Every structure is written in C-alpha cells, then in structure tokens.
Amino acid sequence: MICDQCGERPASVIVKQTQQGQLTERHLCHICAAGNQSINIAFEQDPMAIHQLLSNWFPAQQKTINPVRKEVAVCPTCGFTFTKFLELGKFGCASCYDTFEPHLVEIFKRLHNGNIEHNGKIPASYGNTLKIKKDIEELRKQMKTSVEGEDFEKAAKLRDEIRVLNTQLEGGVSNGD
Amino acid sequence: MAIDRFLRPKASSWMANDGENVDIAMSTRIRLARNLNDFQFPYAFSEDEALKVDKAISAVLLDKGRELDYNFTHIDIQETPTLEREVLVEKHLISPYLAKGQHSGSVLLSNNEELSIMVNEEDHLRIQSLQSGFHLQEAYQVAHQLDSLLEKHLSYAFHEKFGYLTSCPTNTGTGMRASVMLHLPALTMSHQINRIIPAISRLGMVVRGSYGEGSEALGNVYQISNQLTLGKSEYEILQDLQNMTEQIIQQERRAREAILNNSPVVLEDRIYRSLGTLTHSRLLTTEEAATCLSDVRLGIDLKMIKDMDMSILNELMIFMQPAFLQQYSNKPLQPKERDFARARLFRERLNRESLNDEGEDFV
Numbered sequence: 452m453i454c455d456q457c458g459e460r461p462a463s464v465i466v467k468q469t470q471q472g473q474l475t476e477r478h479l480c481h482i483c484a485a486g487n488q489s490i491n492i493a494f495e496q497d498p499m500a501i502h503q504l505l506s507n508w509f510p511a512q513q514k515t516i517n518p519v520r521k522e523v524a525v526c527p528t529c530g531f532t533f534t535k536f537l538e539l540g541k542f543g544c545a546s547c548y549d550t551f552e553p554h555l556v557e558i559f560k561r562l563h564n565g566n567i568e569h570n571g572k573i574p575a576s577y578g579n580t581l582k583i584k585k586d587i588e589e590l591r592k593q594m595k596t597s598v599e600g601e602d603f604e605k606a607a608k609l610r611d612e613i614r615v616l617n618t619q620l621e622g623g624v625s626n627g628d
Numbered sequence: 629m630a631i632d633r634f635l636r637p638k639a640s641s642w643m644a645n646d647g648e649n650v651d652i653a654m655s656t657r658i659r660l661a662r663n664l665n666d667f668q669f670p671y672a673f674s675e676d677e678a679l680k681v682d683k684a685i686s687a688v689l690l691d692k693g694r695e696l697d698y699n700f701t702h703i704d705i706q707e708t709p710t711l712e713r714e715v716l717v718e719k720h721l722i723s724p725y726l727a728k729g730q731h732s733g734s735v736l737l738s739n740n741e742e743l744s745i746m747v748n749e750e751d752h753l754r755i756q757s758l759q760s761g762f763h764l765q766e767a768y769q770v771a772h773q774l775d776s777l778l779e780k781h782l783s784y785a786f787h788e789k790f791g792y793l794t795s796c797p798t799n800t801g802t803g804m805r806a807s808v809m810l811h812l813p814a815l816t817m818s819h820q821i822n823r824i825i826p827a828i829s830r831l832g833m834v835v836r837g838s839y840g841e842g843s844e845a846l847g848n849v850y851q852i853s854n855q856l857t858l859g860k861s862e863y864e865i866l867q868d869l870q871n872m873t874e875q876i877i878q879q880e881r882r883a884r885e886a887i888l889n890n891s892p893v894v895l896e897d898r899i900y901r902s903l904g905t906l907t908h909s910r911l912l913t914t915e916e917a918a919t920c921l922s923d924v925r926l927g928i929d930l931k932m933i934k935d936m937d938m939s940i941l942n943e944l945m946i947f948m949q950p951a952f953l954q955q956y957s958n959k960p961l962q963p964k965e966r967d968f969a970r971a972r973l974f975r976e977r978l979n980r981e982s983l984n985d986e987g988e989d990f991v
C-alpha cells in the first residue's frame with residue numbers, strides 16, 4: 452500500500468483518528484506519519500471516543516420515545532440535557548450526575564467493567580458524614596433483624612443508637628479529624 | 629519571566645533516569661482529576677466562572693503549597709505565547725488540551741518539574757505527578773498529599789456513590805490515571821507486542837504507542853495505564869498496574885536475551901548504525917531519530933555501548949520535538965529546517981562538539 456499523504460513511499464503506519472465523531476484510518480509512510488504528529492506519547496487522549504460509544508448505546512430515536520423522561524433529564528444547574536451529555540460525552544456539572552443517575556448505572560457498567568460504585572479515597576470532609584451514614588445503614592439492618600426475631604429490647608436499643616447518630620448528622624460533624 | 633526556567637533545554641528531574649528497572653520503565657505518571665463543587669465544569673462554565681476557579685485554586689496552591697515544601701510557579705496559559713505552550717506540552721508539563729487555552733486557565737509547576745497542576749483543563753483541577761523510572765507508589769503519594777492539602781481549602785465535587793465527579797464518565801470515581809512509559813524494542817522487533825496489547829486491555833488496562841491505539845509505536849515507546857477508575861481503590865489499581873508492568877518488563881528481558889542469542893551480529897550492526905546516524909547525520913526526521921534513539925538505548929542496556937549517558941538520550945527524546953527545536957534555534961523552522969536543526973542538536977549533545985563556533989547556520 453502507498454502512503455495516503457505523499458503517494459510516494461510505501462505506507463508503514465496506520466494512523467487512526469476521530470474527527471467529528473468519524474473514525475478515519477490513514478495509511479502513512481514513516482516520514483509523513485512522523486511529520487504529522489509530534490513524539491508525544493498519546494498524552495491525554497481518551498482511551499476511546501467516549502461520545503461515540505455513548506451514542507451507540509443510546510441511539511437517537513430512544514430519546515424521543517418518552518417525552519416525560521426527556522423533560523426530567525435536564526440538569527437544573529448547568530442546563531445540559533441527556534442528549535447533550537451523549538453528544539459531548541461529558542458532564543456539565545456535579546448535579547448532572549444526580550439528574551442523569553437513572554442512566555448512569557448502565558453507562559458506568561460498560562465503561563468500568565461492570566463497576567458502578569466508588570471504592571477509593573474519600574475526602575476527609577466527607578469522611579465522617581459518610582461513615583455515620585454507613586453506620587446508620589448497618590444499625591437499621593440489625594434493627595430489622597431484631598424486630599423479625601421479636602427481640603424488641605435489642606431493637607429499641609438500636610433505635611436509640613440510630614437516633615444519636617442522626618442528631619450528629621443534622622448538627623453537622625466536625626470536619627476532617 | 630518566571631516561565632523561562634521551564635523552557636530551557638535542560639532535563640527535568642523526572643527524565644533523570646534512575647531507579648529500578650529504569651532501562652525499560654522510563655517514567656511514571658499519576659494524574660488525579662478533581663472539580664470544585666460550587667462551579668460548573670469546564671464544558672459548561674462561563675468565562676467569569678473560569679476566572680474565579682483559576683483564582684481560587686491558584687491562590688491556595690501559591691499560599692498553602694509551602695506546607696508541603698512546594699514553591700509553585702504560576703503560569704497563566706492565555707498570557708503565554710503559543711510556541712512556549714507547545715514547549716510545555718512537549719515536556720509533558722501540560723496537556724495539548726490545556727495548551728489550546730479555550731478559557732482562563734493556568735499551570736502551577738514545582739521547581740523540579742515533578743508536580744504540575746493544571747487549572748481548567750477538562751476538569752477544574754488536574755494534579756500530575758511525574759517520576760523517573762518505575763515508581764507508582766511514590767508518584768501516587770506525592771499527588772495524594774497535595775490532593776489532601778487542597779481538599780482542606782477547597783470544596784470538591786464528590787458523590788457518596790460515584791466518588792470524585794469528573795467531566796468525563798471515564799474518569800469518575802478515583803479520577804486517577806496511572807501510567808508507566810515503557811521502552812519495548814525486543815517485544816516490538818519480535819512482534820510479540822501484538823499479542824500482549826489485546827491481552828492487557830481485557831484486564832482493564834490500556835497500552836498505547838505514540839501514534840495512539842493499535843498502531844506502530846514511535847521509538848518503541850509504549851504507555852501502559854489503568855482504564856478503570858470506578859469500583860477499585862487507588863491501591864488496587866496501582867497494584868494491578870504494578871503487577872502487569874513487572875510481567876511486561878520480564879517478557880521484554882526474555883525477548884532481548886532471545887534476540888541476543890539468535891542474531892548477535894545483526895543486532896550489533898543495527899545498534900551501531902543507529903549510533904552512527906545520530907552522531908553524524910546532517911538531516912534527521914522525527915521518525916528516524918526516534919528509531920535510532922531506541923536502538924542506541926538498547927545498545928546501552930545491553931552494554932554494547934559503554935561511554936554514553938542514558939539521561940542524555942531521555943533529554944533528546946524531548947528536545948528533538950518541533951517546538952523545542954524552534955525554541956532552541958530561536959526562530960520558526962520549516963519541516964526541512966527542523967530536520968537539519970534536529971541533526972545538529974544530536975551532534976552537539978552526543979559528540980560534545982560545540983557547533984556554535986563553526987559559523988554554520990541552518991539551511
């Protein structure tokens with residue numbers, strides 16, 4: 452095969468590019484390929500053209516099927532619609548995550564090998580609150596089991612513990628420490 | 629100008645070439661993506677908000693950075709001339725995206741260039757920590773410490789279920805991208821790399837050559853990085869990447885031995901021809917320079933070439949790029965003139981000749 456650019460030398464490099472959502476493949480000789488791009492090691496490319504993947508998973512016609520749902524999916528903070536999110540492949544703000552949450556499980560599953568929940572670092576300022584919430588969740592489960600086992604004394608004790616934690620949450624927790 | 633020190637053709641410490649396995653694993657990079665809670669993300673924010681975000685983040689870094697012994701230099705992107713931005717890109721200190729300067733944004737650089745914090749890239753904050761050699765844990769610690777310091781003074785966009793909220797759903801969760809740059813000439817020569825790349829991607833990691841996915845790598849340099857940011861902790865992600873990289877390094881060593889045993893003279897010939905090209909050419913294209921650098925680097929690793937300093941090769945990989953050459957020559961250069969300037973740069977650096985006295989000028 453001959454180089455697409457100079458038409459002189461044999462093509463030795465396949466350069467794949469996405470331009471306006473269109474994947475193009477160019478066969479270039481080593482000289483044109485080198486001239487085309489600097490030696491930068493794909494410094495911050497998306498691992499894949501994200502908006503392309505998203506539009507494949509959510510074809511355009513789907514968006515008009517349910518007008519109610521479409522109306523709901525407008526971010527109140529930045530004004531991004533779900534359609535815009537799909538087109539760009541990017542969120543406009545933090546509230547987008549809440550607005551589009553019903554769709555996100557599906558998206559994250561595919562992007563992150565089936566994972567849908569964060570399991571890593573938590574900012575210190577969220578650390579305490581998050582820990583209390585998780586504790587409450589745990590205590591609620593235990594209380595349910597106690598009630599089912601008719602151990603009402605234990606259930607009452609657990610209920611009091613939950614109450615204490617809830618007041619802590621409402622009263623705000625000292626950050627960080 | 630404060631920026632000048634970062635534009636000089638002088639190696640950053642992350643190019644220094646020391647540490648374990650440095651013959652194959654050239655450098656390590658950790659990037660953390662973060663956003664502030666009270667502002668829209670860069671794809672939606674107004675210029676006014678962009679300016680406020682930049683001011684807020686820069687102020688914290690310039691003031692509180694000292695707690696961690698960093699004396700950051702603040703560089704406003706829009707005030708920086710295009711060529712100088714490109715030099716910073718070629719040095720890996722900023723991304724091409726930030727260099728476009730679409731909104732108010734900046735980069736804050738530590739003196740040794742191991743830490744680079746980009747403001748208003750695709751996310752409000754991109755903390756980047758660079759290390760020479762194979763040092764995932766160390767590079768992460770540096771980024772993590774700075775992140776924790778910033779978080780005391782800024783309110784991050786964080787979600788109980790989704791973790792750190794980023795512009796792109798491929799970064800949501802830890803917001804962390806960890807990568808190691810690997811020099812894999814023997815795996816490339818023996819075509820084994822074509823089997824390795826698909827296998828790695830099935831494990832939630834990606835390998836990229838310098839032309840992007842699925843194509844030949846310039847100078848046999850590949851970058852391996854994590855693709856998943858959700859579901860696994862930072863520790864698990866780093867551990868997986870560590871194990872995978874160690875396996876690739878072992879395979880590269882085995883492939884080198886095999887080539888050395890099977891065709892020592894062919895290999896030696898190739899390495900010395902490349903050395904000759906780098907030290908005596910008058911015209912050098914990027915591609916030829918990268919290929920020859922790879923061969924000479926291999927020659928040093930295999931102890932065939934003994935009197936050459938590897939860190940000079942690392943420098944040359946960076947300084948042979950278009951913007952650097954123009955910076956170095958002090959004028960804009962056409963592609964052909966660049967090939968001439970590149971050849972001259974290599975002769976100067978590798979032969980320790982001073983060509984400046986010859987009165988010779990570029991074509």
Ligand SMILES: [Zn+2]
Nearest residue numbers: 454457480483
């Ligand atoms: Zn060509």
Ligand SMILES: [Zn+2]
Nearest residue numbers: 526529544547
């Ligand atoms: Zn939004």
